[in-house]
Amino acid sequence: MTEPVTTDAGPTGTANKRVRRPRRGVIAFLILGFVVLAIAFPVTAAVLLDEAPYLQIFVSYPGADVAVTTTVLLACSQMASLVGVGAMVHLLFLRDSPARRARYLPQGFEIRVLRIASGTWAACAGALVVFEALDANGAPLDRLGIGYALPFLWEASDAPKAWTISLVAAMIVLFASFFADTWTGLLIPLWVSAIGVLAPVVTGQVLVGPDHDFGGDAAVFQTVAVHTFFGALAVSGLRVASGRFVAPETLRRLFLVGAVALPVIIVTDIVIGLFKLAGSPIVASLTGWLIMIGGTCLLVATGALASGWWLGRRARLRAGSVTGFLTVGTVATAGWVGAGVAMTRQPPPQYFVPTSIEQVFMGFEVPDAPTLGVLFGQWRPNLLLFGIAAAAIIVYLVAVRALRRRGDRWPAGRTAAWLAGWVVVVVATSSGFGKYSAPDFGVHMIVHMSLNMLAPGLLVLGGVITLLLRAARPDRGKPAGPHDWVTWALHWPVLRVVYNPLIVFVVFVGSYYGLYLTGIFGDYMRFHWAHQLMNVHFLIVGYLYYSLIIGVDRPPRPLPHIGKLGYVLAAMPFHAFFGVILMT
Structure with a gap:
């Protein structure tokens, strides 16, 4: 030019x-x-x-x-x-x-x-x-x-x-x-x-x-x-x-x-x-x-x-x-x-x-009973969660490759945890479990727990923020890039509010009561976009919660070790009480 x-x-x-x-x-x-x-x-x-x-x-x-x-x-x-x-x-x-x-x-x-x-x-x-x-x-x-x-x-x-x-x-x-x-x-x-x-x-x-x-x-x-x-x-x-x-x-x-x-x-x-x-x-x-x-x-x-x-x-x-x-x-x-x-x-x-x-409510039919063979054998891709999982895995592997080409090492266990977490997401939403999560409430709760607890628990062990910071080295002589963007976001005051342990705890526990004990759940299950919104909400809230307890990345508001133990114990009675409500 x-x-x-x-x-x-x-x-x-x-x-x-x-x-x-x-x-x-x-x-x-x-x-x-x-x-x-x-x-x-x-x-x-x-x-x-x-x-x-x-x-x-x-x-x-x-x-x-x-x-x-x-x-x-x-x-x-x-x-x-x-x-x-x-x-x-x-x-x-x-x-x-x-x-x-x-x-x-x-x-x-x-x-x-x-x-x-x-x-x-x-x-x-x-x-x-x-x-x-x-x-x-x-x-x-x-x-x-x-x-x-x-x-x-x-x-x-x-x-x-x-x-x-x-x-x-x-x-x-x-x-x-x-x-x-x-x-x-x-x-x-x-x-x-x-x-x-x-x-x-x-x-x-x-x-x-x-x-x-x-x-x-x-x-x-x-x-x-x-x-x-x-x-x-x-x-x-x-x-x-x-x-x-x-x-x-x-x-x-x-x-x-x-x-x-x-x-x-x-x-x-x-x-x-x-x-x-x-x-x-x-x-x-x-x-x-x-x-x-x-x-x-x-x-x-x-x-x-x-x-x-x-x-x-x-x-x-x-x-x-x-x-x-x-x-x-x-x-x-x-x-x-x-x-x-x-x-x-x-x-x-x-x-x-x-x-x-x-088909009016879900876009597809479910003529068979949700047996184990159906749940594990009848797959229908959830394009949204599958696409997000594919993008997350590709970015992670590219960052790992960049580290290795530079001669740095990255623990294989963290990579395995990240991949396993997204595999759980895909299986929970694209297998028969995801297909039957709308018409069968029991299957829906299995998917909910998988997205809210199992998958986030694995994802936070992947240490994706630490990986991105290490893979994208800062260079003050060049235009701002991923390392700078991640650093600025981590020091963002709003993120400190989002990661406030009290706020995360209230949202993590309160989501169950606010969703299932009100009319929101019935209204949301009528629309595909709302069902997907629930899935994404479960995943994000679970990630925030477990990142404060077992996460590899240092959160903006880290908890002491005794605080992490108390954080887990404090959630147990709320989950137990919610389970009793559902069973009765």
């Missing part, structure tokens, strides 16, 4: 490099691409479809004003949340600042993008709370003039509730964008934004039809990967359009993120496509054509990234080529968003496949 740059130092002293003039042609191309592909395309589909999609699912037509406004808001909200998450990914992981400066957030381009994107996301999500309540219930706009109409419509559908969660998440991100000044200040907004973008997805089309457990889990991975990579790609595209410099290290890290995220997006796109088509030919429905359009945009984005990587490998990457592939990738992202929004305006084929009661 050879164009002249200037340095605009922010309040924190972090340099914000940029070229002298914005690229007006690139800006116009990005705006045109967003308007045409992300907004005009799904709006045209909504107008042409008219009332047909509503009548197919026996919902009254709310009118073109509600349908079109909802479509526009969906497109703007998705692009805004995508850019907002991408801005946080840039600020947290893609900057080329050394560790001593990267710990503080520069008040520059990415922060401004984050504020605008999160504000737009919040405004659109707030409007969607109202318009999704109308659209999902087939109520016209003038229905809002009736007293108590909006609360009734909000309660009658899951869509406005999901967008309420998204609104809260967007407001938290917007608030943090004005007051966060350190690296750790964006960790909570990043986590909250993941919840905000997932809520409308997991309660949408992927929650309906046979095999929706596969579709829902694939949608979770795809949503996270899309917002991480496409969001970062879009922010880079906006950066070059505004005339700013994109550092070579930032591009290198963007290529690395793409190398991980793009295969995930492609594989999950195939899984979701097969789920939605439900065996019908891809050209036999509008959903199939939209899947092909989205796939084409995905291939264009992949090709743009591959071309940039290829030029970089041969030292031919110049400012013009960087602008080219980032701009094409950003426009392809807008096209992918537009195809996805258009897809939500049309019921997919899986809506109309004959579905049993078991």
